[in-house]
Amino acid sequence: MSARKHTALPKARTLIEALPWLTRHHGKTVVIKFGGNAMVDEELKRAFAQDVVFLRHAGLRPVVVHGGGPQISAQLDLLGLESEFKGGLRVTTPEAMNVVRMVLAGQVQRELVGLLNEHGPLAVGMTGEDAHLMTATKHFAQVDGERVDIGRVGEITAIDPGAVQALLDDGRIPVISSIARSSDEEDAASGASGASGVFNVNADTAAAALAAALDAETLMVLTDVEGLYEDWPNSDEVISRLTATELEKLLPDLASGMVPKMRGCLHAVRNGVHTARVIDGRVQHSILLEIFTDEGIGTMVVPDANTIEGAT
C-alpha cells in the first residue's frame, strides 16, 4: 500500500479559513461599486465578475453599481463634445446626458451583465429609472463657496429598492447604472422621449444611497488606488480604518474623485450599513482578497462606537 499525496490540502485549508466569514455573512447584502477607472483591462473585468458570482454562490446577495466616467469622457470626445467637471461632478448638458445614458446603460452595464452571465443566468441590468429605483432633483455644485449650475446632475431624493429586492430574492445579481428619474412629474414624463426627464448621478453616491436603502451589510467601492491616502498626493500611506466621525473631519480636505466616494461611505455607515470599504480594483480578485484577508486590503469605514455585531 502506498500513501497518497494530498496536493489539494492547501486549497481545502483556504476554503475552511473562509468558513467563519461565510457563515457570518450568509444571506447578507453587499453593494459593490465598480469604478470606471478600475475597469482598465479585460482580465480585471473577468476576475471582478468571477468574484461577484462567487459571492452569490457562497450565499451572499451581491448588487453591482457601476461607474464609467472615463468611458463617457471618451465617447463625448469622439462626438466632439466637451468634458468638464466642477466640484468633482460632470457638467451635464442635455446633449451630454444622452451620451451618459447611452454609455452607462448601453455599453458599460451591458458588458458587465454579459461577463456575469457567462457563469449562468444571474445578472439583470437596470438603471435608476427602472421601477422608480432612484428619484432625483437637480443638484448644484459648490465651487469656491459659490452655487454653480452644472446641468442635468441629480441629487437622489428617494430610493424604491423593491425591484432590486425582488431580483435578489429570485437569486439574481442586479447591475445598476447611476441614472435617476426626475422628481418633477412633468420633467419625468418628458424623459420618455429624450434625456430631459433623467439626471446623471455620480456612481459612488448612487451606490451608497442604494446600500443604505437596501440595509446592506457592506458597501465596497473598487477604484484605481489602494484606498484613501492619508496625505495625497504627497504620500501613499493608506488609512486602513476610520470611524464615521474621523472621516467627517477629513472630508473638507479631500480632493476630487475621493470626495463622492468618502461622502458615500459616510452616508452608508451613518444609515445602517455595517462597513464601507474603498479597495484597489486594479488588483485581480480584490473583492475576495478583501473578504478573506484578516486585515483587509484597503480603507474601511465603520460607524462610531462600533457596536454593530459582525462589523469586520
Ligand SMILES: Nc1ncnc2c1ncn2[C@@H]1O[C@H](COP(=O)(O)OP(=O)(O)O)[C@@H](O)[C@H]1O
Ligand atoms: N486622499 C486620496 N486618496 C486616494 N486617491 C485620491 C485622494 N484624493 C484624490 N484622489 C484621486 O481620486 C481618484 C479616484 O477617483 P475617481 O477617479 O473618480 O475613480 P473611480 O472611477 O474609481 O470612481 C484617484 O485615482 C486619485 O487620483
Ligand SMILES: CC(=O)N[C@@H](CCC(=O)OP(=O)(O)O)C(=O)O
Ligand atoms: C454627475 C457625474 O459626474 N456622473 C458621473 C457618472 C459616472 C461615474 O460616476 O463613473 P465613475 O465611478 O467611473 O467616476 C459621470 O458623468 O462621469
